[in-house]
Amino acid sequence: MQKKTKSKEKWSAEVTQHSDALDLEANIFESDDPKKIARSLKKSAESSDRRKSGPYRSAMSMLTFYINRAGKNLHEDQKKVLEKAKDELRAIFGRAPQVKQ
Numbered sequence: 001m002q003k004k005t006k007s008k009e010k011w012s013a014e015v016t017q018h019s020d021a022l023d024l025e026a027n028i029f030e031s032d033d034p035k036k037i038a039r040s041l042k043k044s045a046e047s048s049d050r051r052k053s054g055p056y057r058s059a060m061s062m063l064t065f066y067i068n069r070a071g072k073n074l075h076e077d078q079k080k081v082l083e084k085a086k087d088e089l090r091a092i093f094g095r096a097p098q099v100k101q
Contacts, residue, residue, distance in 0.1 A: 022048050022062055029066050034081055037063070038088035056093040063089065 022044040031037050041063060045055035053061075067074065067082050074082075090097055 022051065022058060024062070029063075029070075029082065030078070032078075032081055034084035034088045037082065037085040038092055041085075041089060042092055056089070056095065059089055059093075060086065 022041075024044055025040045028037055028040045031040075038059075041059035042055065045051060045059040045062075048055075048058065051058040063082065063086060067079065070079075087097060
């Protein structure tokens with residue numbers, strides 16, 4: 001069996017950096033400002049002509065994808081920032097806040 005040059009664990013970073021749907025601001029998911037993350041995702045989603053769904057759904061999907069793919073490697077503090085960014089994204093798109101149970 002031939003060894004692959006890229007690790008399977010790196011494919012999500014490749015998707016985040018070279019998305020077919022959104023042109024993301026460099027290192028945006030590393031920001032500690034949820035509003036900045038949400039504004040950046042909104043801008044990217046609204047300016048994209050390659051996305052397959054609406055701007056809100058594309059932006060939220062990319063954020064959720066990043067959170068899910070980072071998994072255990074995502075520091076708890078940064079995960080909290082990204083979860084708050086979801087709330088900010090909902091707010092700037094005029095969507096109802098998610099009901100937490």
